[in-house]
Amino acid sequence: MKIIVTFLAIFALSAAVELPPSLKTCRRKDPQYQQCLSAAVPLFIKSLSAGLRNFRILPIEPLAVDSIKIGESTGPVSVKQSYRNIKLYGLTRGLEVNNYRIDFNKLILTSDSYNPQVDFVADYELDGQVLVLPIHGKGHSNITMIGLHAKNTIYCDTHVKDxxxxxxxxxxxxxxxxxxxxxxxGNLFDGDNALAEQMNTFIAQNSDLLFKELQASYEETFGLVFAKLGNEVFSRIPMNKLFPQ
Known part of the structure:
Protein backbone atom coordinates (compact mmCIF):
# COMPACT_ATOMS: atom_id res chain seq x y z
CA MET A 1 0.00 0.00 0.00
CA LYS A 2 2.86 2.41 0.85
CA ILE A 3 4.45 1.71 -2.53
CA ILE A 4 1.17 2.49 -4.29
CA VAL A 5 0.70 5.72 -2.32
CA THR A 6 4.27 6.80 -3.04
CA PHE A 7 3.85 6.05 -6.74
CA LEU A 8 0.63 8.06 -6.88
CA ALA A 9 2.28 10.99 -5.12
CA ILE A 10 5.18 10.98 -7.58
CA PHE A 11 2.76 10.69 -10.49
CA ALA A 12 0.67 13.59 -9.21
CA LEU A 13 3.77 15.75 -8.80
CA SER A 14 5.06 14.96 -12.28
CA ALA A 15 1.61 15.61 -13.75
CA ALA A 16 1.47 18.98 -12.03
CA VAL A 17 4.67 20.16 -13.76
CA GLU A 18 4.05 18.60 -17.18
CA LEU A 19 3.94 21.53 -19.57
CA PRO A 20 1.38 21.73 -22.35
CA PRO A 21 2.89 21.36 -25.86
CA SER A 22 1.72 24.89 -26.72
CA LEU A 23 3.90 26.41 -23.98
CA LYS A 24 7.32 27.15 -25.42
CA THR A 25 9.73 28.02 -22.62
CA CYS A 26 12.57 30.51 -22.90
CA ARG A 27 15.72 30.24 -20.82
CA ARG A 28 16.65 33.40 -18.97
CA LYS A 29 20.32 33.09 -19.99
CA ASP A 30 19.38 33.13 -23.67
CA PRO A 31 20.77 36.35 -25.27
CA GLN A 32 17.54 36.52 -27.29
CA TYR A 33 15.38 35.98 -24.21
CA GLN A 34 13.01 38.94 -24.72
CA GLN A 35 12.49 38.09 -28.39
CA CYS A 36 11.80 34.48 -27.44
CA LEU A 37 9.18 35.58 -24.89
CA SER A 38 7.51 37.94 -27.33
CA ALA A 39 7.04 35.02 -29.74
CA ALA A 40 6.07 32.40 -27.13
CA VAL A 41 3.51 34.36 -25.10
CA PRO A 42 0.95 35.11 -27.85
CA LEU A 43 1.18 31.52 -29.11
CA PHE A 44 0.37 30.20 -25.64
CA ILE A 45 -2.47 32.67 -25.11
CA LYS A 46 -3.96 31.67 -28.45
CA SER A 47 -3.75 28.02 -27.44
CA LEU A 48 -5.98 28.85 -24.48
CA SER A 49 -8.81 29.58 -26.91
CA ALA A 50 -9.78 25.89 -26.74
CA GLY A 51 -8.80 25.51 -23.08
CA LEU A 52 -6.30 23.15 -21.46
CA ARG A 53 -8.14 20.09 -20.21
CA ASN A 54 -5.17 18.65 -18.31
CA PHE A 55 -4.86 21.92 -16.39
CA ARG A 56 -8.61 22.28 -15.88
CA ILE A 57 -8.54 25.61 -17.71
CA LEU A 58 -11.74 26.32 -19.64
CA PRO A 59 -11.74 27.80 -23.17
CA ILE A 60 -11.32 31.56 -23.35
CA GLU A 61 -12.79 31.98 -26.84
CA PRO A 62 -15.19 33.17 -25.73
CA LEU A 63 -14.18 33.84 -22.15
CA ALA A 64 -17.19 33.31 -19.89
CA VAL A 65 -17.62 35.41 -16.75
CA ASP A 66 -20.55 34.93 -14.38
CA SER A 67 -21.11 38.52 -13.30
CA ILE A 68 -19.47 41.86 -12.61
CA LYS A 69 -20.65 45.10 -11.07
CA ILE A 70 -19.37 48.59 -11.83
CA GLY A 71 -20.14 51.24 -9.25
CA GLU A 72 -21.51 54.69 -9.99
CA SER A 73 -18.85 57.24 -10.95
CA THR A 74 -18.83 60.95 -10.14
CA GLY A 75 -18.26 62.38 -13.63
CA PRO A 76 -20.72 63.50 -16.32
CA VAL A 77 -21.43 59.81 -16.99
CA SER A 78 -22.63 58.44 -13.68
CA VAL A 79 -24.14 54.99 -14.14
CA LYS A 80 -24.42 51.95 -11.89
CA GLN A 81 -23.84 48.88 -14.07
CA SER A 82 -24.41 45.20 -13.46
CA TYR A 83 -23.58 42.52 -16.04
CA ARG A 84 -24.40 38.79 -16.01
CA ASN A 85 -23.82 35.85 -18.36
CA ILE A 86 -20.85 37.65 -19.87
CA LYS A 87 -19.04 36.44 -22.96
CA LEU A 88 -15.82 38.06 -24.16
CA TYR A 89 -15.09 37.37 -27.81
CA GLY A 90 -11.86 38.14 -29.66
CA LEU A 91 -9.26 37.87 -26.88
CA THR A 92 -7.15 35.48 -28.96
CA ARG A 93 -8.17 36.11 -32.58
CA GLY A 94 -5.50 38.18 -34.30
CA LEU A 95 -3.76 38.84 -30.98
CA GLU A 96 -0.38 40.57 -31.13
CA VAL A 97 1.92 40.93 -28.12
CA ASN A 98 4.93 43.24 -28.23
CA ASN A 99 7.58 44.57 -25.86
CA TYR A 100 7.09 41.71 -23.40
CA ARG A 101 9.37 42.28 -20.42
CA ILE A 102 9.88 40.58 -17.06
CA ASP A 103 11.61 42.17 -14.08
CA PHE A 104 12.48 39.09 -12.01
CA ASN A 105 13.69 41.22 -9.08
CA LYS A 106 10.41 43.11 -8.70
CA LEU A 107 8.27 40.36 -10.28
CA ILE A 108 6.62 42.76 -12.71
CA LEU A 109 5.55 41.64 -16.20
CA THR A 110 4.84 44.29 -18.85
CA SER A 111 3.69 44.12 -22.45
CA ASP A 112 1.80 45.90 -25.22
CA SER A 113 -1.01 44.02 -26.91
CA TYR A 114 -3.34 44.49 -29.85
CA ASN A 115 -6.68 42.85 -30.64
CA PRO A 116 -8.48 43.67 -33.92
CA GLN A 117 -11.85 43.45 -32.14
CA VAL A 118 -13.10 42.52 -28.69
CA ASP A 119 -16.82 42.07 -28.05
CA PHE A 120 -18.28 42.27 -24.54
CA VAL A 121 -21.71 40.62 -24.74
CA ALA A 122 -23.85 40.32 -21.61
CA ASP A 123 -27.19 40.72 -19.90
CA TYR A 124 -27.10 44.13 -18.28
CA GLU A 125 -28.88 46.26 -15.74
CA LEU A 126 -28.01 49.93 -15.39
CA ASP A 127 -29.30 53.09 -13.80
CA GLY A 128 -27.90 56.59 -13.71
CA GLN A 129 -27.26 59.61 -15.85
CA VAL A 130 -25.43 60.19 -19.15
CA LEU A 131 -24.44 63.84 -19.31
CA VAL A 132 -27.80 65.49 -18.54
CA LEU A 133 -29.94 62.55 -19.65
CA PRO A 134 -31.33 59.94 -17.24
CA ILE A 135 -30.85 56.34 -18.30
CA HIS A 136 -32.03 53.00 -16.97
CA GLY A 137 -32.79 49.60 -18.40
CA LYS A 138 -32.40 45.86 -18.18
CA GLY A 139 -31.74 43.60 -21.14
CA HIS A 140 -29.04 42.48 -23.56
CA SER A 141 -25.95 44.57 -24.33
CA ASN A 142 -22.96 44.60 -26.63
CA ILE A 143 -19.85 46.73 -26.17
CA THR A 144 -17.36 46.38 -29.02
CA MET A 145 -13.80 47.71 -28.95
CA ILE A 146 -12.29 47.88 -32.43
CA GLY A 147 -8.53 48.11 -32.90
CA LEU A 148 -7.86 47.61 -29.19
CA HIS A 149 -4.35 48.62 -28.16
CA ALA A 150 -3.57 47.90 -24.52
CA LYS A 151 -0.70 48.32 -22.08
CA ASN A 152 -0.45 45.51 -19.55
CA THR A 153 1.41 45.69 -16.23
CA ILE A 154 1.18 42.59 -14.04
CA TYR A 155 2.38 42.76 -10.43
CA CYS A 156 3.22 39.40 -8.89
CA ASP A 157 4.55 37.74 -5.79
CA THR A 158 5.49 34.13 -5.10
CA HIS A 159 4.31 31.36 -2.82
CA VAL A 160 5.61 27.88 -2.07
CA LYS A 161 3.46 24.77 -2.44
CA ASP A 162 4.73 21.21 -2.04
CA GLY A 186 -31.45 46.58 -25.62
CA ASN A 187 -34.69 47.22 -23.73
CA LEU A 188 -33.71 50.61 -22.35
CA PHE A 189 -36.36 52.47 -20.36
CA ASP A 190 -38.25 49.26 -19.70
CA GLY A 191 -39.15 48.73 -23.33
CA ASP A 192 -40.13 52.29 -24.26
CA ASN A 193 -39.00 51.94 -27.89
CA ALA A 194 -39.06 55.64 -28.69
CA LEU A 195 -36.88 56.64 -25.73
CA ALA A 196 -34.64 53.60 -26.19
CA GLU A 197 -34.03 54.39 -29.86
CA GLN A 198 -33.17 58.00 -29.05
CA MET A 199 -30.77 57.00 -26.30
CA ASN A 200 -29.02 54.32 -28.39
CA THR A 201 -28.66 56.85 -31.20
CA PHE A 202 -27.13 59.29 -28.72
CA ILE A 203 -24.83 56.55 -27.37
CA ALA A 204 -23.76 55.55 -30.90
CA GLN A 205 -22.89 59.15 -31.74
CA ASN A 206 -20.96 59.67 -28.51
CA SER A 207 -19.69 56.16 -27.72
CA ASP A 208 -16.00 57.15 -27.71
CA LEU A 209 -16.68 59.98 -25.27
CA LEU A 210 -18.88 57.80 -23.07
CA PHE A 211 -16.30 55.02 -23.06
CA LYS A 212 -13.59 57.42 -21.90
CA GLU A 213 -15.76 58.43 -18.96
CA LEU A 214 -16.28 54.78 -17.99
CA GLN A 215 -12.86 53.55 -19.10
CA ALA A 216 -11.23 53.39 -15.66
CA SER A 217 -14.08 51.22 -14.34
CA TYR A 218 -13.88 48.88 -17.33
CA GLU A 219 -10.09 48.62 -17.01
CA GLU A 220 -10.33 47.76 -13.32
CA THR A 221 -12.97 45.11 -14.01
CA PHE A 222 -11.06 43.55 -16.92
CA GLY A 223 -7.91 43.56 -14.77
CA LEU A 224 -9.65 41.46 -12.12
CA VAL A 225 -10.89 39.02 -14.76
CA PHE A 226 -7.46 38.69 -16.39
CA ALA A 227 -5.72 38.29 -13.03
CA LYS A 228 -8.01 35.39 -12.20
CA LEU A 229 -7.31 33.79 -15.58
CA GLY A 230 -3.55 34.30 -15.24
CA ASN A 231 -3.53 32.74 -11.80
CA GLU A 232 -5.31 29.69 -13.20
CA VAL A 233 -2.13 29.10 -15.22
CA PHE A 234 0.45 30.26 -12.66
CA SER A 235 -1.06 28.14 -9.87
CA ARG A 236 -0.56 24.95 -11.88
CA ILE A 237 2.95 25.41 -13.30
CA PRO A 238 5.95 26.10 -11.02
CA MET A 239 7.92 29.26 -11.74
CA ASN A 240 11.11 27.37 -12.65
CA LYS A 241 9.16 25.48 -15.32
CA LEU A 242 7.59 28.60 -16.79
CA PHE A 243 10.80 30.62 -16.68
CA PRO A 244 13.76 28.20 -16.54
CA GLN A 245 17.20 29.56 -15.72
Missing part, protein backbone atom coordinates in the same frame (compact mmCIF):
# COMPACT_ATOMS: atom_id res chain seq x y z
CA UNK A 163 8.30 22.49 -2.20
CA UNK A 164 7.79 24.34 -5.48
CA UNK A 165 7.69 28.12 -5.99
CA UNK A 166 4.73 29.52 -7.93
CA UNK A 167 3.99 32.98 -9.26
CA UNK A 168 0.79 34.70 -8.14
CA UNK A 169 -0.73 37.81 -9.67
CA UNK A 170 -1.48 40.48 -7.06
CA UNK A 171 -2.71 43.09 -9.52
CA UNK A 172 -3.30 43.18 -13.26
CA UNK A 173 -3.22 46.78 -14.47
CA UNK A 174 -4.47 47.32 -18.01
CA UNK A 175 -4.89 50.53 -20.00
CA UNK A 176 -7.17 50.48 -23.04
CA UNK A 177 -6.62 52.53 -26.18
CA UNK A 178 -9.30 51.44 -28.67
CA UNK A 179 -9.45 53.02 -32.09
CA UNK A 180 -13.23 52.91 -31.99
CA UNK A 181 -15.95 51.85 -29.57
CA UNK A 182 -19.50 50.72 -30.35
CA UNK A 183 -22.17 50.36 -27.65
CA UNK A 184 -25.74 49.08 -27.76
CA UNK A 185 -28.19 48.38 -24.93
Missing amino acids: GETYLRIKKYDIKFHPERVLMHF
Whole structure:
Protein backbone atom coordinates (compact mmCIF):
# COMPACT_ATOMS: atom_id res chain seq x y z
CA MET A 1 0.00 0.00 0.00
CA LYS A 2 2.86 2.41 0.85
CA ILE A 3 4.45 1.71 -2.53
CA ILE A 4 1.17 2.49 -4.29
CA VAL A 5 0.70 5.72 -2.32
CA THR A 6 4.27 6.80 -3.04
CA PHE A 7 3.85 6.05 -6.74
CA LEU A 8 0.63 8.06 -6.88
CA ALA A 9 2.28 10.99 -5.12
CA ILE A 10 5.18 10.98 -7.58
CA PHE A 11 2.76 10.69 -10.49
CA ALA A 12 0.67 13.59 -9.21
CA LEU A 13 3.77 15.75 -8.80
CA SER A 14 5.06 14.96 -12.28
CA ALA A 15 1.61 15.61 -13.75
CA ALA A 16 1.47 18.98 -12.03
CA VAL A 17 4.67 20.16 -13.76
CA GLU A 18 4.05 18.60 -17.18
CA LEU A 19 3.94 21.53 -19.57
CA PRO A 20 1.38 21.73 -22.35
CA PRO A 21 2.89 21.36 -25.86
CA SER A 22 1.72 24.89 -26.72
CA LEU A 23 3.90 26.41 -23.98
CA LYS A 24 7.32 27.15 -25.42
CA THR A 25 9.73 28.02 -22.62
CA CYS A 26 12.57 30.51 -22.90
CA ARG A 27 15.72 30.24 -20.82
CA ARG A 28 16.65 33.40 -18.97
CA LYS A 29 20.32 33.09 -19.99
CA ASP A 30 19.38 33.13 -23.67
CA PRO A 31 20.77 36.35 -25.27
CA GLN A 32 17.54 36.52 -27.29
CA TYR A 33 15.38 35.98 -24.21
CA GLN A 34 13.01 38.94 -24.72
CA GLN A 35 12.49 38.09 -28.39
CA CYS A 36 11.80 34.48 -27.44
CA LEU A 37 9.18 35.58 -24.89
CA SER A 38 7.51 37.94 -27.33
CA ALA A 39 7.04 35.02 -29.74
CA ALA A 40 6.07 32.40 -27.13
CA VAL A 41 3.51 34.36 -25.10
CA PRO A 42 0.95 35.11 -27.85
CA LEU A 43 1.18 31.52 -29.11
CA PHE A 44 0.37 30.20 -25.64
CA ILE A 45 -2.47 32.67 -25.11
CA LYS A 46 -3.96 31.67 -28.45
CA SER A 47 -3.75 28.02 -27.44
CA LEU A 48 -5.98 28.85 -24.48
CA SER A 49 -8.81 29.58 -26.91
CA ALA A 50 -9.78 25.89 -26.74
CA GLY A 51 -8.80 25.51 -23.08
CA LEU A 52 -6.30 23.15 -21.46
CA ARG A 53 -8.14 20.09 -20.21
CA ASN A 54 -5.17 18.65 -18.31
CA PHE A 55 -4.86 21.92 -16.39
CA ARG A 56 -8.61 22.28 -15.88
CA ILE A 57 -8.54 25.61 -17.71
CA LEU A 58 -11.74 26.32 -19.64
CA PRO A 59 -11.74 27.80 -23.17
CA ILE A 60 -11.32 31.56 -23.35
CA GLU A 61 -12.79 31.98 -26.84
CA PRO A 62 -15.19 33.17 -25.73
CA LEU A 63 -14.18 33.84 -22.15
CA ALA A 64 -17.19 33.31 -19.89
CA VAL A 65 -17.62 35.41 -16.75
CA ASP A 66 -20.55 34.93 -14.38
CA SER A 67 -21.11 38.52 -13.30
CA ILE A 68 -19.47 41.86 -12.61
CA LYS A 69 -20.65 45.10 -11.07
CA ILE A 70 -19.37 48.59 -11.83
CA GLY A 71 -20.14 51.24 -9.25
CA GLU A 72 -21.51 54.69 -9.99
CA SER A 73 -18.85 57.24 -10.95
CA THR A 74 -18.83 60.95 -10.14
CA GLY A 75 -18.26 62.38 -13.63
CA PRO A 76 -20.72 63.50 -16.32
CA VAL A 77 -21.43 59.81 -16.99
CA SER A 78 -22.63 58.44 -13.68
CA VAL A 79 -24.14 54.99 -14.14
CA LYS A 80 -24.42 51.95 -11.89
CA GLN A 81 -23.84 48.88 -14.07
CA SER A 82 -24.41 45.20 -13.46
CA TYR A 83 -23.58 42.52 -16.04
CA ARG A 84 -24.40 38.79 -16.01
CA ASN A 85 -23.82 35.85 -18.36
CA ILE A 86 -20.85 37.65 -19.87
CA LYS A 87 -19.04 36.44 -22.96
CA LEU A 88 -15.82 38.06 -24.16
CA TYR A 89 -15.09 37.37 -27.81
CA GLY A 90 -11.86 38.14 -29.66
CA LEU A 91 -9.26 37.87 -26.88
CA THR A 92 -7.15 35.48 -28.96
CA ARG A 93 -8.17 36.11 -32.58
CA GLY A 94 -5.50 38.18 -34.30
CA LEU A 95 -3.76 38.84 -30.98
CA GLU A 96 -0.38 40.57 -31.13
CA VAL A 97 1.92 40.93 -28.12
CA ASN A 98 4.93 43.24 -28.23
CA ASN A 99 7.58 44.57 -25.86
CA TYR A 100 7.09 41.71 -23.40
CA ARG A 101 9.37 42.28 -20.42
CA ILE A 102 9.88 40.58 -17.06
CA ASP A 103 11.61 42.17 -14.08
CA PHE A 104 12.48 39.09 -12.01
CA ASN A 105 13.69 41.22 -9.08
CA LYS A 106 10.41 43.11 -8.70
CA LEU A 107 8.27 40.36 -10.28
CA ILE A 108 6.62 42.76 -12.71
CA LEU A 109 5.55 41.64 -16.20
CA THR A 110 4.84 44.29 -18.85
CA SER A 111 3.69 44.12 -22.45
CA ASP A 112 1.80 45.90 -25.22
CA SER A 113 -1.01 44.02 -26.91
CA TYR A 114 -3.34 44.49 -29.85
CA ASN A 115 -6.68 42.85 -30.64
CA PRO A 116 -8.48 43.67 -33.92
CA GLN A 117 -11.85 43.45 -32.14
CA VAL A 118 -13.10 42.52 -28.69
CA ASP A 119 -16.82 42.07 -28.05
CA PHE A 120 -18.28 42.27 -24.54
CA VAL A 121 -21.71 40.62 -24.74
CA ALA A 122 -23.85 40.32 -21.61
CA ASP A 123 -27.19 40.72 -19.90
CA TYR A 124 -27.10 44.13 -18.28
CA GLU A 125 -28.88 46.26 -15.74
CA LEU A 126 -28.01 49.93 -15.39
CA ASP A 127 -29.30 53.09 -13.80
CA GLY A 128 -27.90 56.59 -13.71
CA GLN A 129 -27.26 59.61 -15.85
CA VAL A 130 -25.43 60.19 -19.15
CA LEU A 131 -24.44 63.84 -19.31
CA VAL A 132 -27.80 65.49 -18.54
CA LEU A 133 -29.94 62.55 -19.65
CA PRO A 134 -31.33 59.94 -17.24
CA ILE A 135 -30.85 56.34 -18.30
CA HIS A 136 -32.03 53.00 -16.97
CA GLY A 137 -32.79 49.60 -18.40
CA LYS A 138 -32.40 45.86 -18.18
CA GLY A 139 -31.74 43.60 -21.14
CA HIS A 140 -29.04 42.48 -23.56
CA SER A 141 -25.95 44.57 -24.33
CA ASN A 142 -22.96 44.60 -26.63
CA ILE A 143 -19.85 46.73 -26.17
CA THR A 144 -17.36 46.38 -29.02
CA MET A 145 -13.80 47.71 -28.95
CA ILE A 146 -12.29 47.88 -32.43
CA GLY A 147 -8.53 48.11 -32.90
CA LEU A 148 -7.86 47.61 -29.19
CA HIS A 149 -4.35 48.62 -28.16
CA ALA A 150 -3.57 47.90 -24.52
CA LYS A 151 -0.70 48.32 -22.08
CA ASN A 152 -0.45 45.51 -19.55
CA THR A 153 1.41 45.69 -16.23
CA ILE A 154 1.18 42.59 -14.04
CA TYR A 155 2.38 42.76 -10.43
CA CYS A 156 3.22 39.40 -8.89
CA ASP A 157 4.55 37.74 -5.79
CA THR A 158 5.49 34.13 -5.10
CA HIS A 159 4.31 31.36 -2.82
CA VAL A 160 5.61 27.88 -2.07
CA LYS A 161 3.46 24.77 -2.44
CA ASP A 162 4.73 21.21 -2.04
CA GLY A 163 8.30 22.49 -2.20
CA GLU A 164 7.79 24.34 -5.48
CA THR A 165 7.69 28.12 -5.99
CA TYR A 166 4.73 29.52 -7.93
CA LEU A 167 3.99 32.98 -9.26
CA ARG A 168 0.79 34.70 -8.14
CA ILE A 169 -0.73 37.81 -9.67
CA LYS A 170 -1.48 40.48 -7.06
CA LYS A 171 -2.71 43.09 -9.52
CA TYR A 172 -3.30 43.18 -13.26
CA ASP A 173 -3.22 46.78 -14.47
CA ILE A 174 -4.47 47.32 -18.01
CA LYS A 175 -4.89 50.53 -20.00
CA PHE A 176 -7.17 50.48 -23.04
CA HIS A 177 -6.62 52.53 -26.18
CA PRO A 178 -9.30 51.44 -28.67
CA GLU A 179 -9.45 53.02 -32.09
CA ARG A 180 -13.23 52.91 -31.99
CA VAL A 181 -15.95 51.85 -29.57
CA LEU A 182 -19.50 50.72 -30.35
CA MET A 183 -22.17 50.36 -27.65
CA HIS A 184 -25.74 49.08 -27.76
CA PHE A 185 -28.19 48.38 -24.93
CA GLY A 186 -31.45 46.58 -25.62
CA ASN A 187 -34.69 47.22 -23.73
CA LEU A 188 -33.71 50.61 -22.35
CA PHE A 189 -36.36 52.47 -20.36
CA ASP A 190 -38.25 49.26 -19.70
CA GLY A 191 -39.15 48.73 -23.33
CA ASP A 192 -40.13 52.29 -24.26
CA ASN A 193 -39.00 51.94 -27.89
CA ALA A 194 -39.06 55.64 -28.69
CA LEU A 195 -36.88 56.64 -25.73
CA ALA A 196 -34.64 53.60 -26.19
CA GLU A 197 -34.03 54.39 -29.86
CA GLN A 198 -33.17 58.00 -29.05
CA MET A 199 -30.77 57.00 -26.30
CA ASN A 200 -29.02 54.32 -28.39
CA THR A 201 -28.66 56.85 -31.20
CA PHE A 202 -27.13 59.29 -28.72
CA ILE A 203 -24.83 56.55 -27.37
CA ALA A 204 -23.76 55.55 -30.90
CA GLN A 205 -22.89 59.15 -31.74
CA ASN A 206 -20.96 59.67 -28.51
CA SER A 207 -19.69 56.16 -27.72
CA ASP A 208 -16.00 57.15 -27.71
CA LEU A 209 -16.68 59.98 -25.27
CA LEU A 210 -18.88 57.80 -23.07
CA PHE A 211 -16.30 55.02 -23.06
CA LYS A 212 -13.59 57.42 -21.90
CA GLU A 213 -15.76 58.43 -18.96
CA LEU A 214 -16.28 54.78 -17.99
CA GLN A 215 -12.86 53.55 -19.10
CA ALA A 216 -11.23 53.39 -15.66
CA SER A 217 -14.08 51.22 -14.34
CA TYR A 218 -13.88 48.88 -17.33
CA GLU A 219 -10.09 48.62 -17.01
CA GLU A 220 -10.33 47.76 -13.32
CA THR A 221 -12.97 45.11 -14.01
CA PHE A 222 -11.06 43.55 -16.92
CA GLY A 223 -7.91 43.56 -14.77
CA LEU A 224 -9.65 41.46 -12.12
CA VAL A 225 -10.89 39.02 -14.76
CA PHE A 226 -7.46 38.69 -16.39
CA ALA A 227 -5.72 38.29 -13.03
CA LYS A 228 -8.01 35.39 -12.20
CA LEU A 229 -7.31 33.79 -15.58
CA GLY A 230 -3.55 34.30 -15.24
CA ASN A 231 -3.53 32.74 -11.80
CA GLU A 232 -5.31 29.69 -13.20
CA VAL A 233 -2.13 29.10 -15.22
CA PHE A 234 0.45 30.26 -12.66
CA SER A 235 -1.06 28.14 -9.87
CA ARG A 236 -0.56 24.95 -11.88
CA ILE A 237 2.95 25.41 -13.30
CA PRO A 238 5.95 26.10 -11.02
CA MET A 239 7.92 29.26 -11.74
CA ASN A 240 11.11 27.37 -12.65
CA LYS A 241 9.16 25.48 -15.32
CA LEU A 242 7.59 28.60 -16.79
CA PHE A 243 10.80 30.62 -16.68
CA PRO A 244 13.76 28.20 -16.54
CA GLN A 245 17.20 29.56 -15.72
